[in-house]
Amino acid sequence: MAKSKSGANVIKPAGQFIAWAVLIIITMLTAYIMISNMQNKPAVLFGRSIVKAVSGSMEPSIHSGDYIMIEKTDSSELKAGDIICFYSHDSAIYGMLNTHRIVRILDDGSFVTKGDANSAEDPSTVTSDTIVGKYTGKVRFLRWLNSFASAKKLILAAVVIVMSATAVYEVITIAKVSAECRANRKNNDDAVREAIEKEKQKLYEQGYEPENTDDKKE
Structure with a gap:
């Protein structure tokens, strides 16, 4: 279940990035066509x-x-x-x-x-x-x-879209790095806990029993 959720989280930003990229390309191509025709080309x-x-x-x-x-x-x-x-x-x-x-x-x-x-x-x-x-x-x-x-509006829209897409990409990148850091911390914590449990199991198999601190006090 966790893997499926993680995969969905990765796909969603990727889909948003592709959508932004397509929108930028369409806007810039449209502006190019309009400007070319304004210049009689x-x-x-x-x-x-x-x-x-x-x-x-x-x-x-x-x-x-x-x-x-x-x-x-x-x-x-x-x-x-x-x-x-x-x-x-x-x-x-x-x-x-x-x-x-x-x-x-x-x-x-x-x-x-x-x-x-x-x-x-x-x-x-x-x-x-x-x-x-x-x-x-x-x-x-x-x-x-x-x-x-108009062509001017499209150029302005292209600039705004490029800047917005850049900002979105940066946010996605930061979120991805943050998620990776959290995952690494969790993996480290899990590794430490696993090592402690293994050590406990090893001591138990060797017959070691922890001293009862309550008995010492009495």
């Missing part, structure tokens, strides 16, 4: 890019504020109908990330794009060297998180 995770849609030009397929997954794709594999993310050459948003659908491919290999919600095609064609990749889906968790948290 795709956030690259596990070989894929995450980009935030900043306009409604692709509605209803992609809504403003959606975080989308972009997979690096060879331009020769792209076809009409694919949604791609690229650095725009349009004068109004030159150099900005843009995500539109390919409507046709020209003989020189460049792409004519258009937003699903737009009535006209984009004025500038897209060349392969400006393409980030092909749209593969949405990251819905990030949109939900972004609905109530």
Whole structure:
């Protein structure tokens, strides 16, 4: 019973530490994604890019504020109908990330794009060297998180979480050391008692009987 209780006491702090670690990682990754998009850069995770849609030009397929997954794709594999993310050459948003659908491919290999919600095609064609990749889906968790948290708030939250996790880890470490010290003291006490009992048993087997102090007084 004691061993089972001790095991549970060890598992509980370990589980708390893992939970804190996961929370820290999620918070820091989310902050990284948001900051990257604020700087007009795709956030690259596990070989894929995450980009935030900043306009409604692709509605209803992609809504403003959606975080989308972009997979690096060879331009020769792209076809009409694919949604791609690229650095725009349009004068109004030159150099900005843009995500539109390919409507046709020209003989020189460049792409004519258009937003699903737009009535006209984009004025500038897209060349392969400006393409980030092909749209593969949405990251819905990030949109939900972004609905109530700004990048600055997430950075602050990450700092607070890291500091809190450090404090929790220190408390767990101190508690563990204290428990080990108590266990060592108990083991030492048990060893002393066991040695005394063995010595008593040895003396008893040798026929030694302790003197009766009450008889001496009489």
